[in-house]
Amino acid sequence: MNKIVAMAAKDIHILFRDKLGFFFTVFFPLMMAIFFGAMFAGLSRGPANIPIALVDQDRTAASERFIERLGQASGLAVEEIPREEALEQVRRGRTAVLVTLTPGFGAALDNPFVATPEVEMTVDPTQFAVAGMVRGVLLEAAGAELQDLMSDPARLGAANSQNSLFFESLPPSDARDQMLTFLDLSPRVSSLIDEMGLGAATGGNQGFFGPPLEIEQTEVQAERPGPTNSYATSFAQAMLWTLIGGSVSFSMSIAIERSRGTLMRLLVAPVTARHLLAAKGLACLGATLFTSSALITLGITVFDVRPTSYPLLALALLCGSICFCGIMMALSVIGGTEQAAAGIGWGLSLPLSMLGGGMVPLFLMPEWMQTLGNISPMKWTLMAYEGAIWRGFTLNEMLLPCAVLVAIGVLAFTLGARNLRWDTG
Amino acid sequence: MLVFDHVSKSFGDLRAVDDLSFEVEAGEVFGLLGPNGAGKTTAINMAVGLLEPDEGVVRFTDEAFDRDPRDAENRRSLGLAPQSIALYEQIGGADNLRFFGRLHGLRGSDLEERVVACLDFADLTDVGKKVVSKYSGGMKRRLNLAVAIIHDPELVLLDEPTVGVDPQSRNAIFERVEQLREGGKQVVYTTHYMEEAQRLCDRVAIIDRGRLMALDTVPALIEAHGGPGNLVVRTGDSESRHETTDPLGTLAELQARQAVDHFQYLPPDLEAVFLNLTGRALRD
Numbered sequence: 001m002n003k004i005v006a007m008a009a010k011d012i013h014i015l016f017r018d019k020l021g022f023f024f025t026v027f028f029p030l031m032m033a034i035f036f037g038a039m040f041a042g043l044s045r046g047p048a049n050i051p052i053a054l055v056d057q058d059r060t061a062a063s064e065r066f067i068e069r070l071g072q073a074s075g076l077a078v079e080e081i082p083r084e085e086a087l088e089q090v091r092r093g094r095t096a097v098l099v100t101l102t103p104g105f106g107a108a109l110d111n112p113f114v115a116t117p118e119v120e121m122t123v124d125p126t127q128f129a130v131a132g133m134v135r136g137v138l139l140e141a142a143g144a145e146l147q148d149l150m151s152d153p154a155r156l157g158a159a160n161s162q163n164s165l166f167f168e169s170l171p172p173s174d175a176r177d178q179m180l181t182f183l184d185l186s187p188r189v190s191s192l193i194d195e196m197g198l199g200a201a202t203g204g205n206q207g208f209f210g211p212p213l214e215i216e217q218t219e220v221q222a223e224r225p226g227p228t229n230s231y232a233t234s235f236a237q238a239m240l241w242t243l244i245g246g247s248v249s250f251s252m253s254i255a256i257e258r259s260r261g262t263l264m265r266l267l268v269a270p271v272t273a274r275h276l277l278a279a280k281g282l283a284c285l286g287a288t289l290f291t292s293s294a295l296i297t298l299g300i301t302v303f304d305v306r307p308t309s310y311p312l313l314a315l316a317l318l319c320g321s322i323c324f325c326g327i328m329m330a331l332s333v334i335g336g337t338e339q340a341a342a343g344i345g346w347g348l349s350l351p352l353s354m355l356g357g358g359m360v361p362l363f364l365m366p367e368w369m370q371t372l373g374n375i376s377p378m379k380w381t382l383m384a385y386e387g388a389i390w391r392g393f394t395l396n397e398m399l400l401p402c403a404v405l406v407a408i409g410v411l412a413f414t415l416g417a418r419n420l421r422w423d424t425g
Numbered sequence: 426m427l428v429f430d431h432v433s434k435s436f437g438d439l440r441a442v443d444d445l446s447f448e449v450e451a452g453e454v455f456g457l458l459g460p461n462g463a464g465k466t467t468a469i470n471m472a473v474g475l476l477e478p479d480e481g482v483v484r485f486t487d488e489a490f491d492r493d494p495r496d497a498e499n500r501r502s503l504g505l506a507p508q509s510i511a512l513y514e515q516i517g518g519a520d521n522l523r524f525f526g527r528l529h530g531l532r533g534s535d536l537e538e539r540v541v542a543c544l545d546f547a548d549l550t551d552v553g554k555k556v557v558s559k560y561s562g563g564m565k566r567r568l569n570l571a572v573a574i575i576h577d578p579e580l581v582l583l584d585e586p587t588v589g590v591d592p593q594s595r596n597a598i599f600e601r602v603e604q605l606r607e608g609g610k611q612v613v614y615t616t617h618y619m620e621e622a623q624r625l626c627d628r629v630a631i632i633d634r635g636r637l638m639a640l641d642t643v644p645a646l647i648e649a650h651g652g653p654g655n656l657v658v659r660t661g662d663s664e665s666r667h668e669t670t671d672p673l674g675t676l677a678e679l680q681a682r683q684a685v686d687h688f689q690y691l692p693p694d695l696e697a698v699f700l701n702l703t704g705r706a707l708r709d
Contacts, residue, residue, distance in 0.1 A: 002532075003527065003528055006527035007524075010513065010516070010524045013520070014516060017515035017516060260509075260511060260513075260514075261509040261510065262511045262512065262513060264475065264505070264507050265511045265572070267475060268473045268500060268503070268505045269528040269529060270497040270498075270500040270501050270529060270530070
């Protein structure tokens with residue numbers, strides 16, 4: 001064991017003496033964390049299409065028409081799901097807003113003279129900016145509905161006939177008579193305005209009728225809030241980059257030992273190949289654990305990153321390092337020389353990082369790319385890191401990414417170790 | 426005692442070592458002399474267990490043991506200074522020694538004593554903390570040698586330890602090798618410089634194309650295979666060379682015929698031995 005520790009300590013010592021290796025393992029990720037953190041500062045999670053959950057309790061043609069209109073609105077991805085499931089999604093922070101079309105919504109939409117259509121909006125209070133945007137889209141859709149109604153004499157007439165029957169049933173009064181006169185005239189409002197050539201100047205007829213939609217907003221405290229700030233995301237990415245930098249540096253170290261002749265000395269010493277493998281693995285594990293821990297410590301102390309669970313963060317750090325130690329060993333085999341090891345290491349790491357959210361945060365990527373990212377160990381690493389830093393994973397939720405990471409690590413290490421060339425030339 | 430018993434090793438069609446047999450005694454510097462590609466490094470690699478012979482055996486024997494080169498216990502008793510400088514350049518000389526000492530099981534004060542002794546042996550005490558990348562070529566060579574003896578091995582294998590070093594550093598290395606012999610170590614010294622073999626080695630195995638051509642002490646090899654020496658004589662502007670086994674008699678004969686202004690006797694050497702044994706010069 002002492003020999004393994006001695007060899008691992010030597011490798012770590014050399015890594016930190018190697019300016020280029022140290023740069024890629026520590027400073028490059030740190031610079032990325034600060035750069036992207038600053039770049040995205042002030043933005044909340046704002047994907048191109050905001051996912052909203054929608055519950056239609058009205059189930060009328062009008063409510064379906066409204067939902068269809070919402071689906072066509074740019075910036076929203078509407079998913080109709082049962083209310084309980086939708087509430088759970090809001091609680092979990094997976095959906096920022098739940099919109100519920102309550103019973104009577106469709107009737108009010110078709111006949112806004114007697115009642116304003118109402119929706120309930122359940123929001124995660126941390127997503128206030130997204131909620132504001134959704135509110136705007138809802139109002140816009142309701143306004144468009146009203147405009148369509150006012151410009152369709154047949155629909156308006158049908159609504160007024162129904163309203164006239166109602167008002168005629170009331171006791172006679174001046175107000176009742178004026179209302180009936182107004183209802184009689186209203187289907188012709190559009191054509192009268194057009195006849196006067198004032199269509200554009202009035203901007204439509206909805207100005208006559210107050211707000212087109214009543215929105216009752218309630219808040220549901222998400223149990224898993226989003227990132228406390230942009231650095232929570234960028235530091236998770238930076239930690240991933242320390243793993244990538246560390247694994248590529250260590251994958252080169254075996255080739256370097258071979259080309260510099262020190263592998264020969266090691267093989268002549270009273271140590272076994274198993275000792276050497278264990279030492280390389282331990283060194284890579286130690287270095288990546290140390291650097292990623294140092295980075296997140298910096299994020300916590302200086303950049304106000306607040307992990308939701310420290311024990312799960314420790315677990316994520318360990319599993320991420322195990323995964324990349326295995327990748328290191330596999331890369332060592334593929335690259336016979338230090339140049340080849342470095343080239344192949346970075347050549348594989350960069351596209352996989354891109355796919356796995358190492359460059360652009362996963363939540364900003366298109367859905368298909370997020371799905372494709374499942375093949376990238378970087379995605380699982382980020383998922384584990386983010387799960388502990390801001391996604392608020394439970395232990396059960398953390399098990400999947402951690403199990404994937406450990407499995408990749410063990411598999412890659414085993415394959416690498418079995419195929420490693422121990423010759424010295 | 427290191428024993429090669431009818432050892433052969435091939436790489437594809439190339440027979441790098443062909444039926445090589447020798448024994449290295451305690452307290453001697455044993456030379457493996459031959460041109461580049463003669464099979465010296467392959468023999469060294471088999472001696473330390475990095476390569477396995479195709480035929481024959483390599484053993485480390487004593488009254489008490491008979492070990493394979495790959496035996497972990499055996500590895501503690503041998504030290505190798507590879508032909509290329511094999512050091513961690515990013516760390517200090519002392520740290521290199523400390524690291525390899527730990528691999529050989531040294532700890533605590535024992536380790537520190539050996540580090541100090543090896544730095545002193547390599548004349549690097551003042552620069553022990555300096556990173557190796559800042560060392561001169563000669564300093565790296567001396568450290569390369571010192572690392573091989575950090576664990577005080579019984580057998581030290583030096584594979585062309587003076588390649589690429591200046592004459593001053595070469596002399597420094599010779600002195601270290603002589604110190605090792607005085608310390609009772611077995612030293613296997615490979616070289617293609619006959620002057621080094623002639624100066625340092627108690628016995629020399631001359632190998633060519635993997636085969637052992639001759640093995641004996643330097644004087645015995647010269648006696649057996651060196652042939653006559655050369656008497657170089659200058660008379661006026663002319664210079665002539667005369668092969669002779671009796672330089673004084675030959676000089677007297679030449680003096681009797683005409684006055685000799687200047688003469689020099691060149692005795693036979695290992696270069697002549699190699700030429701006579703192989704028909705080729707050592708540096709071909």
